[in-house]
Amino acid sequence: MSRFKRADKVDSLAGFRAVTTEPTIPSGLLKAARKSGQLNLSGRGLTEVPQTVYRLNIDTPEEAQQNVSFGDSDRWWEQTDLTKLLLSSNQLVQLSDDIRLLCGLTTVDLHDNQLSSLPSALGELHDLQQLRLSHNQLSSLPVELCMLKNLCILTLQQNLLESLPEELGHLQNLTELDLSNNHLKALPPSLGHLTCLQKLNLCHNKLSCLPDSVGQLINVKMLDCSNNQLTEIPASLSQMLALEQLYFRHNKLHGFPKLSAPMLKDLCVGNNHIEQLEAEQLACLTSISLLELRDNKIKALPEQMTLLTSLTRLDLTNNDISTLPASLSLLPNLKVLLLEGNPLRGIKRDVLTKGTNELLKYLRGRIKEEPARADEGHTAMTLPSQATVNVHDLKTLKMLVYSDRQASDIPDELFDAAADHSVTTVNFSKNQLTSIPPRLVEIQSSVSDISLGFNRLTCCSDICKFLQLTHVDLRNNQLSDLPSEMKGLTKLRSIILNYNRFKSFPQVLYQIVSLETVLLGNNQVSGVDPGLLMKLVHLTTLDLSNNDLLNIPPELGLCSSLRCLSLEGNPFRTPRAAIVAKGTDAVLEYLRSRIPT
Incomplete structure (x- = not known):
């Protein structure tokens, strides 16, 4: 008898588990999706896509079986086919072949999941225009994916792709392709068949060469091949006459x-x-x-x-x-x-x-x-130097310039003129500004370069609002600290702080991992933390000249990315002046030799 009871107990648990494996989606969400054709299931912790989603346009809704009285807006038989399915930021490990049942889909967003493979049934979604698969664990793509003739946008960054199918060239309507941050060592020659492509991102891979066919991409405006192992660029690149932005940083080009x-x-x-x-x-x-x-x-x-x-x-x-x-x-x-x-x-x-x-x-x-x-x-x-607004700089160069005027504020007419232009560069240097002009934040969305040198700034907190910022020049001011909110400037590559009043290395700079250049010369900096500095893996230029450094920590020699380290004009005794004079490599080698074993 006890054996039978045990068996019954096991069976009941198994049944309970089976019931809870199918995640439930609120019926109201499904009902709204039938009307709008859009279903957003992002960030719901899903480990699999429920069958109710795949069969949304096939099965009769539950409410139709319970109540036959419908208003004009509730006629389930007049439902709209699902065209947009958002499943990003879940925990999906696989996608069912039943995705083919949603044949009207034009947009599928699966980014930020745990997918290691894709079903071949994706190739049956003939109306698909956008497919977002970034931040997954894909090591390969099914050939069927290349049959999506209407696909315009395909994003695959941050995966584990080592190769691409030769059939990739069949995606002839593709306008945007992002393959960055993968493990690609080569690209298929058929890449050149993607003649509608306008944006191609190949950065952070292991490419040693580009196919000659890349020259056939005559409509590409942006090509990013940074952080690869390229030793040369094919001559056919000169055929890409539409290029507006070209990036080959961090390669091996001679x-x-x-x-x-x-x-x-x-x-x-x-x-x-x-x-x-x-x-x-x-x-x-x-x-x-x-x-x-x-x-x-x-x-x-x-x-x-x-x-x-x-x-x-x-x-x-x-x-x-x-x-x-x-x-x-x-x-x-x-x-x-x-x-x-x-x-x-x-x-x-x-x-x-x-x-x-x-x-x-x-x-x-x-x-x-x-x-x-x-x-x-x-x-x-250009316009006469006494003119307030330089229209040529503003319209043609996207620059807002009001420099060398010794002004205590910036005229409103400058910001009024800049309102309809996507200004990328701002130069308010050599004035008498004591704070960042309040109206400057009106153009924060497009500005990438700001020069506020040679003013009287004591605070620069508003600079934190410029999230597109890559370069900022704050030299010759009265700054003694930087706001902690600057850590949000994730695109910042260089900052110039020479001739200010810093008594220590600004802590927030240790948190901006994109930094390549930090100039802190002619301040009163008394110390630097090499452990935190090593986290700035892109830092190549560090100027600490003419400060109050009494000693140089040997661990600074472990900052292997540094190519230019300026230390002259400090009161330290070691390394000796003769070693400092030999340049950065000699200084770093000396410091490494002083690290206790």
């Missing part, structure tokens, strides 16, 4: 890319092994606004840099440049020139620390031609 890109505005090839710039390569960059060449091995700049008449930002940080051509000062729109970490000769350090305007003025003075004549030429291309 040569500057050969391009024919009349629309290109942003070109970033920092952290490579480029040694030389050639005039004919620059001549093609007629629209270039941002040129990033930092952390390479460039030894000289050609005189033909003057061809880059649209250039507003030139980043040459951490190269081997010893001299600058004076003609660089003739670039009519150059507003930011970064040169930290170069062995420049013949230019005093105080000129370099005073900012771009002073440096360009110095270079203009070295031109044999009378400087006034060059100034007149520049003025003829």
Whole structure:
């Protein structure tokens, strides 16, 4: 008898478990989905998709079986096919083949789950236009996925993909493809068949080369191949005439890319092994606004840099440049020139620390031609210097400039004029500002570069609202601390804080992992935490010169990403001045040798 009781007990538990495995979805949500054609199940902790979802457009709803009296708005037989299914941020480990039952779907969002594979039935969703699969555990894609002829957007970033099916080229209506943060070592030649593609993100993979067919992507405007293992770029890239943004940061390129890109505005090839710039390569960059060449091995700049008449930002940080051509000062729109970490000769350090305007003025003075004549030429291309709003800068370059006016506030007409433009760069340097202008936050959504140097700022809390910020210049102010909310600036890559009143390394900077450049020279910093500094894995330039450092912690030598460490002008005894003079590599090696074993 006891044996039978035991068996009954086991059976009843099994039945109980079976009942609870099927997650329930509120009937009101399903009812609303039948009317709207949209069902949002994001963030519900689902481990599987309930059958009631797959059969939403097939099964008769429960209320129809209980009550035959319906109002005009409740006629279940007039339901709308489900077109949008959102299942993001759950715990789904698999997707059933029953997904084919929802044949009217145009959008499926499965990002942030635990999917390791996809059902082949996805290929039967012929109306699908958007498929979001980022932040999963996919190691491969079913070939059937490539049969989705109407697919426009496919996002697969943050997965485990090692290869892609050759049939990928069948997705001929694709306009956006994100394959970043995977384990891809090669791309299928059929990639070139995606001729409608406008945005292609391949960063953070293991690519050693790109297929020649990439040149067939004649409509691509943004191509990001950063953080790969590319040693060269195919010549066919010059056929991509629609390119506006091109990123090849953190690769192994030895040569500057050969391009024919009349629309290109942003070109970033920092952290490579480029040694030389050639005039004919620059001549093609007629629209270039941002040129990033930092952390390479460039030894000289050609005189033909003057061809880059649209250039507003030139980043040459951490190269081997010893001299600058004076003609660089003739670039009519150059507003930011970064040169930290170069062995420049013949230019005093105080000129370099005073900012771009002073440096360009110095270079203009070295031109044999009378400087006034060059100034007149520049003025003829823009509005008169006394004008409040520089319309050319605002409309063409997306720059809001009110610099060197010694003003205590910024006129409202500047912000009124900027309201209808997606301003990316703000320059309010060399004024008498004691706080960040309140109206500046009106354009926070688009601004990526702010210069507020040479003012009287004691606080900069509003800077935390600029979430797109990549560069900020706060040199020569009266700052003694930074707000903790700055940790939200996840895109910030460089910050200039020279000539302020910092007595310690700002704690919030340790939390901004995107930082590549931190300039804190000529303050009163008395210490730095190497343990926290090591977490800044992208930090290549750190200027702590002319501070109050009494000792340099040996563990600082473990910050292996540093390529330029400036420590001169501090009262420490070790490392000796002779070692400091040998440069960053010698200092880091010395510090590592002093770490206790």
